[in-house]
Amino acid sequence: MDAVTLRADIHQQIEQFGKADIVVGIPSFNSAHTIGHVVRAVQAGLAKYFPECKAVIVNSDGGSSDGTMEVVHNTSIGDFGTILLHHRIEPVLKMAFPYSGIPGKGSAFRAVFEVAQALEAKACVVVDSDLRSITPEWIELLLKPVLNGGFDYVAPLYHRHKFDGTITNSIVYPLTRALYGQQVRQPIGGDFGFSGKLAQFYLTKDVWETDVARFGIDIWMTTTAIANGFKVAQSFLGAKIHDAKDPGTDLGNMLYQVVSSTFQLMENYAEVWTPVRGSQPVPTFGFEYTVGLEHVNVNTARMLALFREGLLNLREIWLGILGAGDLKEVERLGEMEDVKFHFPMALWTRIIYDYAIAFHQKRLPAEHLLKSLLPLYIGKTVSFVLQVGPMEAHEAETEIDKLCLEFEHGKDFLCTCWK
Amino acid sequence: MMDFLNLMLEPLQEVFVKFEAFLPNLLAMLVILAVGILLARVVRVLLLKFLRVIQFDSWSDRMGFTTLLRKGDLWLKPSAVLGGTVFWILVIVTLMAGLGALNVAAIDTLVAQFFNYLPRVFSAAVILAIGYLFTSFISRAVLITLVNSGYHYARLLAEAIRVLLMLMILAMVMEQLQIATNVVLAAFSILFGGIVIALAIAFGVGGIDTARRIVEQKFAEEPPKAPDDIEHL
Numbered sequence: 001m002d003a004v005t006l007r008a009d010i011h012q013q014i015e016q017f018g019k020a021d022i023v024v025g026i027p028s029f030n031s032a033h034t035i036g037h038v039v040r041a042v043q044a045g046l047a048k049y050f051p052e053c054k055a056v057i058v059n060s061d062g063g064s065s066d067g068t069m070e071v072v073h074n075t076s077i078g079d080f081g082t083i084l085l086h087h088r089i090e091p092v093l094k095m096a097f098p099y100s101g102i103p104g105k106g107s108a109f110r111a112v113f114e115v116a117q118a119l120e121a122k123a124c125v126v127v128d129s130d131l132r133s134i135t136p137e138w139i140e141l142l143l144k145p146v147l148n149g150g151f152d153y154v155a156p157l158y159h160r161h162k163f164d165g166t167i168t169n170s171i172v173y174p175l176t177r178a179l180y181g182q183q184v185r186q187p188i189g190g191d192f193g194f195s196g197k198l199a200q201f202y203l204t205k206d207v208w209e210t211d212v213a214r215f216g217i218d219i220w221m222t223t224t225a226i227a228n229g230f231k232v233a234q235s236f237l238g239a240k241i242h243d244a245k246d247p248g249t250d251l252g253n254m255l256y257q258v259v260s261s262t263f264q265l266m267e268n269y270a271e272v273w274t275p276v277r278g279s280q281p282v283p284t285f286g287f288e289y290t291v292g293l294e295h296v297n298v299n300t301a302r303m304l305a306l307f308r309e310g311l312l313n314l315r316e317i318w319l320g321i322l323g324a325g326d327l328k329e330v331e332r333l334g335e336m337e338d339v340k341f342h343f344p345m346a347l348w349t350r351i352i353y354d355y356a357i358a359f360h361q362k363r364l365p366a367e368h369l370l371k372s373l374l375p376l377y378i379g380k381t382v383s384f385v386l387q388v389g390p391m392e393a394h395e396a397e398t399e400i401d402k403l404c405l406e407f408e409h410g411k412d413f414l415c416t417c418w419k
Numbered sequence: 420m421m422d423f424l425n426l427m428l429e430p431l432q433e434v435f436v437k438f439e440a441f442l443p444n445l446l447a448m449l450v451i452l453a454v455g456i457l458l459a460r461v462v463r464v465l466l467l468k469f470l471r472v473i474q475f476d477s478w479s480d481r482m483g484f485t486t487l488l489r490k491g492d493l494w495l496k497p498s499a500v501l502g503g504t505v506f507w508i509l510v511i512v513t514l515m516a517g518l519g520a521l522n523v524a525a526i527d528t529l530v531a532q533f534f535n536y537l538p539r540v541f542s543a544a545v546i547l548a549i550g551y552l553f554t555s556f557i558s559r560a561v562l563i564t565l566v567n568s569g570y571h572y573a574r575l576l577a578e579a580i581r582v583l584l585m586l587m588i589l590a591m592v593m594e595q596l597q598i599a600t601n602v603v604l605a606a607f608s609i610l611f612g613g614i615v616i617a618l619a620i621a622f623g624v625g626g627i628d629t630a631r632r633i634v635e636q637k638f639a640e641e642p643p644k645a646p647d648d649i650e651h652l
Contacts (some may be wrong), residue, residue: 160650163649164649164650165651166649166651167651168652190652215652251651252564252567254651254652255651258652296648297648297649298648305569306566306567309569309570309571309573310567312574313566313573313577314562317559320480363481364481365556367560368556368559368563371563371564372563374567375566375567381649381651385649
């Protein structure tokens with residue numbers, strides 16, 4: 001596939017660089033105050049762990065107005081002695097440019113894939129530009145399995161607060177694990193390593209005008225790698241701490257884009273996932289250690305009010321998706337006292353499968369369908385927060401594992417209704 | 420006696436001659452009717468088969484047409500309703516064509532008027548169908564968005580928008596059908612304007628305190644809300 005999104009001057013720059021062993025992609029949008037740290041960590045990681053490899057850092061920017069690209073150009077490590085280098089150092093080249101296409105992380109990644117293809121890179125890594133906890137070791141952990149281990153795709157494995165990542169924990173991880181049978185814990189982690197071969201494969205797919213070009217890129221990359229038989233691993237990176245999200249980011253849109261991408265992938269790979277039963281762990285690299293995490297405040301009262309508001313107003317829509325039996329169970333949840341609120345795992349599993357089937361059968365326009373899931377998702381999140389609040393992190397993880405098993409056990413229902 | 424008989428037979432002969440002249444037209448009408456009704460039946464059968472293949476009933480369920488039919492106390496399948504509608508339209512068209520074959524001046528005028536009116540009926544039906552779909556889509560989008568924003572009167576507002584849009588579409592349909600155009604336009608303007616004025620007065624008079632509270636809250640210092648730091652992705 002031709003590189004269609006890169007400008008002529010970018011092609012010239014690529015020609016000057018010739019070839020590269022490693023491409024590091026950093027998608028960004030108004031990240032001037034954090035991207036410097038990310039670039040330094042990447043430079044240090046490349047210098048420390050891959051001193052003999054020719055590497056290019058690619059900042060694919062979404063039209064920042066705060067000088068993000070200038071920060072990338074001006075950032076360098078003054079004294080490499082501080083990171084105890086004693087090898088020959090290949091220079092780390094940098095390029096920063098605004099990508100074209102639909103505004104979103106997916107379009108930024110597409111530009112990175114194209115640069116990787118043009119430079120004939122052996123391995124690539126992509127990291128978020130707002131990371132505060134990235135260390136040089138992340139680069140090693142995401143690249144070494146590709147360069148030395150023969151893996152094509154390395155997903156991240158982080159320690160996160162037990163309340164964080166609820167879309168991952170209650171929908172994307174259990175669903176991906178049950179569908180494709182691989183226990184990739186952070187399928188939408190955001191920071192990945194992958195082979196040049198896989199980057200080229202991604203470019204053959206015509207998805208860049210869909211939600212994949214936005215928030216859907218992470219689940220798309222993971223699922224595409226698994227479903228097409230690429231060798232997948234995960235690496236423990238420690239804590240994931242990043243800049244506070246833009247409060248204007250709409251949860252409904254976020255949920256819609258991630259879940260619609262996941263469901264769309266179910267359509268594309270129905271023949272792959274329908275015969276799969278159970279799940280297997282994937283090879284995991286890195287030394288796992290406990291990390292201290294910041295406290296997360298959750299306003300459960302406000303969230304429960306939103307769930308009940310949904311119950312009051314979306315009854316007819318939910319009836320068409322869930323059926324009378326499950327709707328009755330949801331209605332019973334609405335009558336529970338706040339402190340006793342509990343969303344049964346089996347019910348949640350059936351709800352997600354019902355939504356997947358409704359999406360498959362096009363019962364409603366996709367956006368209406370998936371945005372009507374939000375109050376139910378909020379209800380499930382509150383239930384999880386109340387349940388694991390007094391628990392240790394590993395106990396909360398056990399609860400997530402139980403939910404995954406529920407998804408795996410309920411898969412026959414999904415397969416039967418899918419036909 | 421012969422004169423009397425001639426007097427009696429002449430009108431009968433005249434009627435017979437007229438009937439003789441009219442008979443081919445009548446036969447033509449009967450043939451047109453028979454062929455037309457047969458054709459309408461064939462079209463209905465083929466249409467029903469086609470609608471079954473494209474799963475029209477499921478699509479109607481999704482689009483809310485089935486609900487609309489049930490509300491109108493129609494308990495047939497949507498495909499059967501569409502098949503029946505097309506059948507009767509064809510029968511009426513056949514009947515008009517058959518009547519045209521009679522070559523009666525008064526009927527010819529009526530038939531010409533009917534065929535001139537037909538495009539208006541068709542465009543009115545299209546406006547109604549598209550309008551209904553559009554109204555359902557907008558009303559559902561408003562409902563979901565408001566619920567997800569935590570707005571308490573989501574359903575009320577979504578229903579109000581649905582009613583207003585349907586009123587507007589019905590006014591367009593009536594105008595298209597040229598049924599009491601001026602009355603419909605005036606009624607619509609009065610109703611629509613009335614609703615807006617009623618809302619304005621209701622909020623202005625009845626909701627003075629509410630309005631004051633909203634304005635005060637807007638410009639006053641935001642009260643501290645319970646924090647929510649959860650990261651969903």
